[in-house]
Amino acid sequence: DIQMTQSPSSLSASVGDRVTITCQASRDINNYLNWYQQKPGKAPNLLIYDASTLKTGVPSRFSGSGSGTHFTITINSLQPEDIATYYCQQYDSLPITFGQGTRLEIK
Amino acid sequence: QVQLVQSGAEVKRPGSSVKVSCQASGGAFSSYAISWVRQAPGQGPEWMGGIIPLFGSTNYAQKFQGRVTITADESTSTAYLDLKRLRFDDTAIYYCARTQHTGYDRFDYWGQGSLVTVSS
Numbered sequence: 001d002i003q004m005t006q007s008p009s010s011l012s013a014s015v016g017d018r019v020t021i022t023c024q025a026s027r028d029i030n031n032y033l034n035w036y037q038q039k040p041g042k043a044p045n046l047l048i049y050d051a052s053t054l055k056t057g058v059p060s061r062f063s064g065s066g067s068g069t070h071f072t073i074t075i076n077s078l079q080p081e082d083i084a085t086y087y088c089q090q091y092d093s094l095p096i097t098f099g100q101g102t103r104l105e106i107k
Numbered sequence: 108q109v110q111l112v113q114s115g116a117e118v119k120r121p122g123s124s125v126k127v128s129c130q131a132s133g134g135a136f137s138s139y140a141i142s143w144v145r146q147a148p149g150q151g152p153e154w155m156g157g158i159i160p161l162f163g164s165t166n167y168a169q170k171f172q173g174r175v176t177i178t179a180d181e182s183t184s185t186a187y188l189d190l191k192r193l194r195f196d197d198t199a200i201y202y203c204a205r206t207q208h209t210g211y212d213r214f215d216y217w218g219q220g221s222l223v224t225v226s227s
Binding site for chain 2: 045
């Protein structure tokens, strides 16, 4: 199975900050990487797919980059509604696997 | 708009089985892969397996092989997760999730989740 490792596991930032979360795959997954946002009591919500494509309706302050084994999601100008846990997910090969999550809090 | 509506919460004894349903509406059912993803308290999501109704094909994570069965009823646009020999660590929220393709890639649509509690 492909292991997905996120860092940091938690992050505290101020409104307006630029925030970056990293996801490392245990082997090359090309760009077969998605990012989800999950708020308490809700299902995960797709933000970015294929490493860098923003899902329709997702604010442009979110962006994704990377390929191979190293990926990032960046939030430019953090907003209070961005407080959530973020997960990466690979689909290069089955089983699909997720990172352990990065919990984002407001400072 | 695609909607996935899941069955309600369940409390089960260790060693028993649970069957969770996921009814889809608002789009074609058979053409797209439906997966089951669970999330234990405080943990990340975990893919258990999926089905492509059009082909009747299933894929399961090795971890659940032999304990899980995923089926689909095209007449009612409903997918099912059957998990046997329940253990305490199977306590989790179980989600169905659908792609927009016949393969397993990104999960565009999710059910609301079904809490399964395994307790003696």
